[in-house]
Amino acid sequence: MPFNRNIRGVLSAVRSALPDPDRPGRVLTAVERLESASRLDGALGPLRRAVHALPLGGARDALHGRWLGHPAHPMMVQLPIGSWMSAAVLDLLPGQRRGADTLLALGLATAAPAALAGWVDWADMRKPQMRVGLVHAAANITAVGLYTASLTARLRGRRGLGRALGFAGLTVVSAGGALGGHLAYRQAAGANHAEQVPAVVDPGWHAIGDIADLPVGEPVRRYVGETPLLVVREADGTVRALADRCSHMAGPLSRGKIVDGCVRCPWHGSVFRLSDGWNVGGPATSPQPVFETRLVNGLVEARLVREPDRAHRPVPRSA
Numbered sequence: 001m002p003f004n005r006n007i008r009g010v011l012s013a014v015r016s017a018l019p020d021p022d023r024p025g026r027v028l029t030a031v032e033r034l035e036s037a038s039r040l041d042g043a044l045g046p047l048r049r050a051v052h053a054l055p056l057g058g059a060r061d062a063l064h065g066r067w068l069g070h071p072a073h074p075m076m077v078q079l080p081i082g083s084w085m086s087a088a089v090l091d092l093l094p095g096q097r098r099g100a101d102t103l104l105a106l107g108l109a110t111a112a113p114a115a116l117a118g119w120v121d122w123a124d125m126r127k128p129q130m131r132v133g134l135v136h137a138a139a140n141i142t143a144v145g146l147y148t149a150s151l152t153a154r155l156r157g158r159r160g161l162g163r164a165l166g167f168a169g170l171t172v173v174s175a176g177g178a179l180g181g182h183l184a185y186r187q188a189a190g191a192n193h194a195e196q197v198p199a200v201v202d203p204g205w206h207a208i209g210d211i212a213d214l215p216v217g218e219p220v221r222r223y224v225g226e227t228p229l230l231v232v233r234e235a236d237g238t239v240r241a242l243a244d245r246c247s248h249m250a251g252p253l254s255r256g257k258i259v260d261g262c263v264r265c266p267w268h269g270s271v272f273r274l275s276d277g278w279n280v281g282g283p284a285t286s287p288q289p290v291f292e293t294r295l296v297n298g299l300v301e302a303r304l305v306r307e308p309d310r311a312h313r314p315v316p317r318s319a
């Protein structure tokens with residue numbers, strides 16, 4: 001039938017326009033090159049130090065999203081991007097000038113806190129992530145410049161130019177958003193790097209070593225199967241055990257510092273309470289999987305505390 005032939009023709013045209021699924025396409029190849037673009041590295045250190053020097057106090061952890069349990073930046077960008085997308089739709093409709101201008105201005109006002117949250121996350125990333133993040137930020141700064149110019153043109157009555165600049169801004173911010181997706185999903189920036197622990201640790205008790213081999217107050221690494229554990233023997237004999245790979249970026253907690261019943265990650269300084277794995281200090285936004293321990297004939301055994309048991313554990317008042 002001609003209708004079916006047309007459909008088949010359209011599908012075949014769409015298939016030939018898509019990249020070959022058996023090899024990386026041009027876009028992916030370009031972004032992967034960006035990950036190793038060392039010519040960007042000169043800017044990373046000074047920028048990172050500048051972001052760390054910002055006097056944000058407790059707001060830094062809030063911007064990371066510790067209160068939310070995952071990074072706040074992706075949620076905060078919904079406001080500017082949603083406003084600008086809606087303004088673009090209104091720009092295509094008759095009689096919607098005021099609404100379009102208001103949304104465009106709202107996008108500009110909400111872009112600043114979203115950007116700040118992004119920079120705070122960026123300053124605690126690994127180098128390949130920082131390179132992609134820097135270009136992501138540059139695209140978004142360009143988009144803000146285009147939208148600022150668009151709003152200025154609109155306020156001066158140059159609506160055609162204002163609309164054109166707005167569409168250009170939307171194009172650039174969409175490209176920046178695609179890089180943000182690569183950063184979050186391909187490079188796992190902001191993902192919980194301890195999330196797989198409950199899936200790979202077998203239920204039940206596991207021997208992790210002799211109590212006599214555990215130094216008091218010092219972090220050491222032990223294993224349950226192939227999963228590394230941070231183990232600390234406290235002065236009163238209690239043995240604490242957390243998953244060793246930090247939920248922030250998989251840093252080795254067993255090389256961290258033990259202070260006031262907590263461990264400080266050696267990579268970016270996240271702080272986890274030894275008694276229950278809670279992330280009392282960022283940049284980590286997820287807690288650390290925790291193991292309960294017992295002593296059997298001088299041998300320490302550990303068992304993963306699984307949800308929902310973990311949620312119902314009594315939490316100590318102070319970290």
Ligand code: FES
Nearest residue numbers: 246249251265268
């Ligand atoms: S890996 Fe970043 S704080 Fe631990």
